[in-house]
Amino acid sequence: MSHLLITGANGQLGNELRKLAPVFSHHRFFFTDVAELDITHPDAIEAFFADNRINVVVNCAAYTAVDKAESDEATALLINATAVQYLAQSCIRHQATLVHVSTDYVYDGQACTPYSENHPAAPLSAYGRTKLAGEKAALNAEKTVILRTAWLYSAFGNNFVKTMLRLGKEKEALNVVFDQTGAPTYAADLAQCIMQVVEKDAKDELVRGIFHFSNEGVCSWYDFAREIMQMAGLTCAVHPIESKDYPTLAARPSYSVLNKAAVKKAYGVMIPHWRESLGKCLDELAASQS
Numbered sequence: 001m002s003h004l005l006i007t008g009a010n011g012q013l014g015n016e017l018r019k020l021a022p023v024f025s026h027h028r029f030f031f032t033d034v035a036e037l038d039i040t041h042p043d044a045i046e047a048f049f050a051d052n053r054i055n056v057v058v059n060c061a062a063y064t065a066v067d068k069a070e071s072d073e074a075t076a077l078l079i080n081a082t083a084v085q086y087l088a089q090s091c092i093r094h095q096a097t098l099v100h101v102s103t104d105y106v107y108d109g110q111a112c113t114p115y116s117e118n119h120p121a122a123p124l125s126a127y128g129r130t131k132l133a134g135e136k137a138a139l140n141a142e143k144t145v146i147l148r149t150a151w152l153y154s155a156f157g158n159n160f161v162k163t164m165l166r167l168g169k170e171k172e173a174l175n176v177v178f179d180q181t182g183a184p185t186y187a188a189d190l191a192q193c194i195m196q197v198v199e200k201d202a203k204d205e206l207v208r209g210i211f212h213f214s215n216e217g218v219c220s221w222y223d224f225a226r227e228i229m230q231m232a233g234l235t236c237a238v239h240p241i242e243s244k245d246y247p248t249l250a251a252r253p254s255y256s257v258l259n260k261a262a263v264k265k266a267y268g269v270m271i272p273h274w275r276e277s278l279g280k281c282l283d284e285l286a287a288s289q290s
């Protein structure tokens, strides 16, 4: 039995892990967010580890406001990197495993074939720089798994899918960028993958290192938006526009498709196509509204 500390548990990914916890009742879960355990406080982390005999941390806590980070990089760095160093230090003291989540925004988007984990990182944004610094901090723990993911969405929190559903009901037409290519990730699928990492760790079969995880398939934000409207039965038209016509404070990689061969080989995960997972999320959202 593992004693799992889930940080940032009120976020999208943390909530998906909460949903999965009953299936993995042979482990003991400690779900915390900033009110219960602020990961920028090393003494609090250390006390939590000692009090609860933590031997696995899944770090879902993060500063995820990508555009805001451009003007507040210090706070983003504190949460996305310095705090990860604190978690890594407690992991070392308690021989615990650290499962950390990172992002496709560590890449510059200049590739034209799917990124492998060993592709040089070159973040374009403050958020990407702080997440890359967080990866380096996480790797200081003895047993580290980093899952770089992309375009995360779920029925919880704010994300592209929920924004499109809202706008799709309010407007007759929308402009969405078609020149950023990637793959969405349903947070429920990532949570499943994380639990497979935890299960392997419990059997002493952890495969350490950096891995990529997103849903299968490739699309642009425009394709994704169109599919959301279609699946949700919304008549709102979606028009493709270029990123230069939708300026944002933080630059985004124009291509960030992730090669997932390594995570499939190491952890035997079956990854659904993004359309299949989008359908599940939309069903869940519809059920929660009925």
Ligand SMILES: NC(=O)c1ccc[n+]([C@@H]2O[C@H](COP(=O)([O-])OP(=O)(O)OC[C@H]3O[C@@H](n4cnc5c(N)ncnc54)[C@H](OP(=O)(O)O)[C@@H]3O)[C@@H](O)[C@H]2O)c1
Pocket: 007, 008, 009, 010, 011, 012, 013, 014, 033, 034, 035, 037, 038, 039, 040, 059, 060, 061, 062, 063, 064, 079, 083, 101, 102, 103, 104, 131, 149, 150, 151, 152, 153, 157
């Ligand atoms: N969202 C995406 O599209 C995306 C894409 C690629 C990678 N990722 C990565 O995936 C991971 C999970 O993302 P997510 O979308 O689930 O994030 P999220 O919904 O923003 O959740 C993050 C949670 O961490 C909490 N938190 C912030 N500072 C904290 C602190 N000092 N101590 C403890 N908790 C703190 C947040 O609380 P507050 O809300 O109160 O700040 C929030 O509940 C993150 O590492 C993120 O960088 C996300």
